[in-house]
Structures are given as C-alpha cells and as structure tokens.
Amino acid sequence: MELHYAPIQPYKMKKSIVLLIAILFQCACKAQFSPVQGLTKSPDEAINIAKSKIQKGDKKTIALLSDLKAKANEALNxxxxxxxxxxxxxxxxxxxxxxxxxxxxxxxxxxxxxxxxxxxxxxxxxxxxxxxxxxxxxxxxxxxxxxxxxxxxxxxxxxxxxxxxxxxxxxxxxxxxxxxxxxxxxxxxxxxxxxxxxxxxxxxxxxxxxxxxxxxxxxxxxxxxxxxxxxxxxxxxxxxxxxxxxxxxxxHPNNHGTYYDIQVISLAMYTNQNAIAVDIIEKAKKRRYDAHIIESGEQPHETARTKGYSYSTMNLKGLFQIATMAEKLGIDLWNYKNSTNADLKKALDFLIPYALEEKPLPFKQISPMHADAILPHLWIAYQAYGDELYLDVYQQILDKGESDITPLFY
Missing domain, CATH: 1.50.10.100 (Chondroitin AC/alginate lyase)
Structure with missing residues (x-):
C-alpha cells in the first residue's frame, strides 16, 4: 500500500480517521506487528507503513533502516x-x-x-x-x-x-x-x-x-x-x-519561542493534557506563523542573525514540527495563511534557491552552510502538499552525496 502524508482539513477529519483505522488494521493483520499509536513528532501511519515495507522486503526502505541501524549500533556501545x-x-x-x-x-x-x-x-x-x-x-x-x-x-x-x-x-x-x-x-x-x-x-x-x-x-x-x-x-x-x-x-519572538511551543505541545500530548496543547497551537498562529514569516517567505527574526540560513532552516523545521503536532489534534497549520498571506510553503520556497546555491545569500552566514539541513523540510513538504518540486529538489541534494532517513518517519 502506497500512501502520502497529507494535512488534515476540517471537512476531511472523518475520512482521515477512517483511513487511519484502515492502516492500523492492515498493519496489525497483514504485517504481523503491533502498530504504534500516539507519536507526537511523526505521523503514526507513516512509520507503520515504513515497517510494513521493510517486512515485505522493500529495498529502498531497508536501505534507510540500515543507515538508522548503524547509528543505533554505535549507541549500543x-x-x-x-x-x-x-x-x-x-x-x-x-x-x-x-x-x-x-x-x-x-x-x-x-x-x-x-x-x-x-x-x-x-x-x-x-x-x-x-x-x-x-x-x-x-x-x-x-x-x-x-x-x-x-x-x-x-x-x-x-x-x-x-x-x-x-x-x-x-x-x-x-x-x-x-x-x-x-x-x-x-x-x-x-x-x-x-x-x-x-x-x-x-x-x-x-x-x-x-x-x-x-x-x-x-x-x-x-x-x-x-x-x-x-x-x-x-x-x-x-x-x-x-x-x-x-x-x-x-x-520569545524567534526560534526560541518555536521550540518552547514544541516542548509544551509534546509533553502535554504525552501526559494526556491535550487542552494545553491546543491552546499553545492556537496561540502559535499569531505568535509564530504571523510573527515569523513575512510575505516573501523570509523569516526576518532569523535572517537578522549572523547565521541567517542556519537559523532559518532551524526555525522552519520547528514550525513544520508544530504543524505535524497540530494535525494530530485536528488543526491545519500547513495551509494557514498569516496576515501577510505567507505560509509554510512560502517560507520553504524562499530558502530553496539558497540551498541549491542558485542565489548568493542576502544575509549573514558566518559558518558553513549544510545542504542536508533542508532535506527533512523538503520531504515533509512533499508529503504535506504533494508538490513534485519538493521531491525534485530533495533528490537533487541527495544526488550531491547527502543522505536523509526522514522517509522512515513521514
């Protein structure tokens, strides 16, 4: 079964719940494992499907697992x-x-x-x-x-x-x-x-x-x-x-506020205090998505720093994370447009030419840029929006010798 991770729209909620039940049933009955439920950072269905693919011998997914397993083997020691x-x-x-x-x-x-x-x-x-x-x-x-x-x-x-x-x-x-x-x-x-x-x-x-x-x-x-x-x-x-x-x-107005929200939302979900998580997510619309992204897609609180590209990718990763958590609680931030008509898509689109080195950076970056830093964003955006552009750019960067195991979890 081949499925893409997509944002939940209010009118699609019932359909999404039915789809999730079907996925869990398939994992439990056909793949012979207990499907995971209740993750905060990743879509449950994505990691369950990845495991099902591994059990069926999918070579690409097994190769990704090999990379992950190498890290785990180091951790054993x-x-x-x-x-x-x-x-x-x-x-x-x-x-x-x-x-x-x-x-x-x-x-x-x-x-x-x-x-x-x-x-x-x-x-x-x-x-x-x-x-x-x-x-x-x-x-x-x-x-x-x-x-x-x-x-x-x-x-x-x-x-x-x-x-x-x-x-x-x-x-x-x-x-x-x-x-x-x-x-x-x-x-x-x-x-x-x-x-x-x-x-x-x-x-x-x-x-x-x-x-x-x-x-x-x-x-x-x-x-x-x-x-x-x-x-x-x-x-x-x-x-x-x-x-x-x-x-x-x-x-706090920049990435500090973003990563504060991630911690509160995740811990609230884990401890069965979803009302707290929902409150933080609703506040994030103004405090993060409105305040952090301008019409062009730039994140000025981050580009004002001495490592503008690094902080922009870091903060955007956090905003993506909040959107993933919000989706689990029935709130769509993937398609949320702020007061300047900007959204997560624009923020990612703004960074892509710099990631591909098609444009010189217009802001400071006193440390080396790492091309692989944007790989998770591209894969997650492809799953969320279905835009082939993100998959193409993702592959371009991989072809330069970079690696990424995000497809195991999204």
Missing part, C-alpha cells in the same frame, strides 16, 4: 550519562540540577576579570564545554532516538534495553536523575545564573516522548518506568508553563 557527570556544581549546590553557559558570551577584554561577559552572536566560546550537561543530554537524546526507532523496526530487544537504560539514568534513577527544571540554563558569568533562553537546550524531550511510545511494546519497558516518566514530564511541563523562565520563553 555508548555510556549512559547523567547530570551527575559534570564537574561544575550549580548555584543551588545540587548536581541533579542541569546547568549550562550561554554559548555566545565571552570575557570582556577591557575588564581585568573579564566580567561581565559580552555577547558575540554566532561565535561559540569553547569555555562552555566544561558544562557537560548540554552535550551529554544531546548525545543521550540522539542515542535513545536511534535505539527506540531501530527497536520498533527490528524488534530486537537489545536496542530497547539500551534505550531504557539511558532513559532511566537521565530521568528515573534517584541517584542520577535530572531535576525537572532548567533554572540554570545558559547563564552568563557576571550577569546571571540562568536565563529563559536556556530552554532552547531541551527540545529533545519531544524525541524522548516518542521514544517512550515506541518502547511500550518492549517487555523491558515496565509500568513503573512509564509512571516515572509521566511524573517527570508533568513536572517539567508545569515548570515550563508557570516559572518565570518558562513564561518569558513562551513569548
């Missing part, structure tokens, strides 16, 4: 890290608290002690490496994501066991777990001990949510694990919604 591994003690005195330093802040050369630090946008201070929580959490998220997805496709228990170990060490084990807040994220020496924008460092929690959902069929995932993660995610969600840092980040 990785050490499960925690917030306790850092040498820096947070201001609270509790190493269970996450701590990091703002990456673009440097000692002031005009001051004997360098304090307070000054900002150099886009220039990363290597000093941040002594704060290990950021890198350790990022590696944990990537490893768990690869392991859980590989477990779903292969049903090899070793991948589930390793993913669960990593989740337990970071979130559940009383001796190593992270406290569910980010009060000390991206602090600046001489200025503060933490900022609201530190929340940009935890969007990977949405990947952990989906990993948990993929692990639910594993005999190694116990009810006590599920309950512990429900408790942790609810606590972190509450902190996002009620803390000074969380409230401030929620109204």
């Amino acid at each position: 990785a050490v499960a890290t925690s917030v306790m591994d850092k040498g820096v003690v947070p201001p609270s005195g509790d190493k269970h608290d996450y701590i990091s330093q703002g990456p673009y802040w440097w000692p002031d050369p005009s001051k004997p002690d360098g304090l307070p630090y000054i900002r150099k946008d886009g220039e990363v201070n290597p000093e941040i490496k002594k704060f290990k929580d950021h890198d350790n959490m990022g590696a944990m998220v990537r490893n768990v994501d690869a392991l859980a997805k590989t477990y779903f496709f292969t049903e090899e228990e070793k991948y589930a066991i390793k993913a669960i170990e990593m989740i337990s060490v970071w979130f559940i084990n009383p001796d190593t777990k992270m406290n569910p807040h980010l009060e000390f994220g991206q602090g600046i020496p001489g200025r503060n001990t933490g900022r609201s924008i530190g929340i940009i460092e935890t969007p990977g929690l949405a990947s952990i949510v989906d990993a948990i959902i993929l692990l639910r069929n594993s005999p190694s995932w116990k009810e006590k694990d599920e309950q512990a993660m429900q408790t942790w995610m609810k606590a972190y969600l509450n902190w996002l919604l009620t803390s000074d840092h969380g409230i401030k980040e929620g109204i």
Whole structure:
C-alpha cells in the first residue's frame, strides 16, 4: 500500500480517521506487528507503513533502516550519562540540577576579570564545554532516538534495553536523575545564573516522548518506568508553563519561542493534557506563523542573525514540527495563511534557491552552510502538499552525496 502524508482539513477529519483505522488494521493483520499509536513528532501511519515495507522486503526502505541501524549500533556501545557527570556544581549546590553557559558570551577584554561577559552572536566560546550537561543530554537524546526507532523496526530487544537504560539514568534513577527544571540554563558569568533562553537546550524531550511510545511494546519497558516518566514530564511541563523562565520563553519572538511551543505541545500530548496543547497551537498562529514569516517567505527574526540560513532552516523545521503536532489534534497549520498571506510553503520556497546555491545569500552566514539541513523540510513538504518540486529538489541534494532517513518517519 502506497500512501502520502497529507494535512488534515476540517471537512476531511472523518475520512482521515477512517483511513487511519484502515492502516492500523492492515498493519496489525497483514504485517504481523503491533502498530504504534500516539507519536507526537511523526505521523503514526507513516512509520507503520515504513515497517510494513521493510517486512515485505522493500529495498529502498531497508536501505534507510540500515543507515538508522548503524547509528543505533554505535549507541549500543555508548555510556549512559547523567547530570551527575559534570564537574561544575550549580548555584543551588545540587548536581541533579542541569546547568549550562550561554554559548555566545565571552570575557570582556577591557575588564581585568573579564566580567561581565559580552555577547558575540554566532561565535561559540569553547569555555562552555566544561558544562557537560548540554552535550551529554544531546548525545543521550540522539542515542535513545536511534535505539527506540531501530527497536520498533527490528524488534530486537537489545536496542530497547539500551534505550531504557539511558532513559532511566537521565530521568528515573534517584541517584542520577535530572531535576525537572532548567533554572540554570545558559547563564552568563557576571550577569546571571540562568536565563529563559536556556530552554532552547531541551527540545529533545519531544524525541524522548516518542521514544517512550515506541518502547511500550518492549517487555523491558515496565509500568513503573512509564509512571516515572509521566511524573517527570508533568513536572517539567508545569515548570515550563508557570516559572518565570518558562513564561518569558513562551513569548520569545524567534526560534526560541518555536521550540518552547514544541516542548509544551509534546509533553502535554504525552501526559494526556491535550487542552494545553491546543491552546499553545492556537496561540502559535499569531505568535509564530504571523510573527515569523513575512510575505516573501523570509523569516526576518532569523535572517537578522549572523547565521541567517542556519537559523532559518532551524526555525522552519520547528514550525513544520508544530504543524505535524497540530494535525494530530485536528488543526491545519500547513495551509494557514498569516496576515501577510505567507505560509509554510512560502517560507520553504524562499530558502530553496539558497540551498541549491542558485542565489548568493542576502544575509549573514558566518559558518558553513549544510545542504542536508533542508532535506527533512523538503520531504515533509512533499508529503504535506504533494508538490513534485519538493521531491525534485530533495533528490537533487541527495544526488550531491547527502543522505536523509526522514522517509522512515513521514
């Protein structure tokens, strides 16, 4: 069966529900596996269809799985890290608290002690490496994501066991777990001990949510694990919604606000608080889609930065993610047009000539451009809109030697 992922229109909702039931029935009856339900980042039907193709011997899908499996095999040998591994003690005195330093802040050369630090946008201070929580959490998220997805496709228990170990060490084990807040994220020496924008460092929690959902069929995932993660995610969600840092980040005008929304929506969906998710999605129409994209498709909050292309692709990836989540709750953001008549399609169309190097960048990009950064956008847009242009550009970039496994999940 060959299906494309398409946006849900209100009048198509009933038809979409019927289609999903049919897909789930086919997966359960013909493919001989339990179909996944309840993902927040990916359409359930897409990953179920990919697994069905793998079981039927589809060579292209199996090749994509091979790429994913290679990452998972590396993760099998990785050490499960925690917030306790850092040498820096947070201001609270509790190493269970996450701590990091703002990456673009440097000692002031005009001051004997360098304090307070000054900002150099886009220039990363290597000093941040002594704060290990950021890198350790990022590696944990990537490893768990690869392991859980590989477990779903292969049903090899070793991948589930390793993913669960990593989740337990970071979130559940009383001796190593992270406290569910980010009060000390991206602090600046001489200025503060933490900022609201530190929340940009935890969007990977949405990947952990989906990993948990993929692990639910594993005999190694116990009810006590599920309950512990429900408790942790609810606590972190509450902190996002009620803390000074969380409230401030929620109204941040650029990609920070976008990735705040992703975290709140995903955690709300996982903890069965869909009303919160819907509220954030409805607010996102004005706060994100209206505010972030102008008539030409440019994202001025991102192109104003020193890495305009990188931040534009990053923010657009987030806006696509919110649209995917919204679709699951019956809200169509794929075809939402803002006050300037711009939409997600225009935002992607704006970036394509630069991705193909057909035009010189009209804004700053102080670091190298990565052609593969836009590949997920192109594939997802092709599924959402059915426009062959996106598939053509996607293939052009792949033909340059880039790779992408997005078709396994969308």
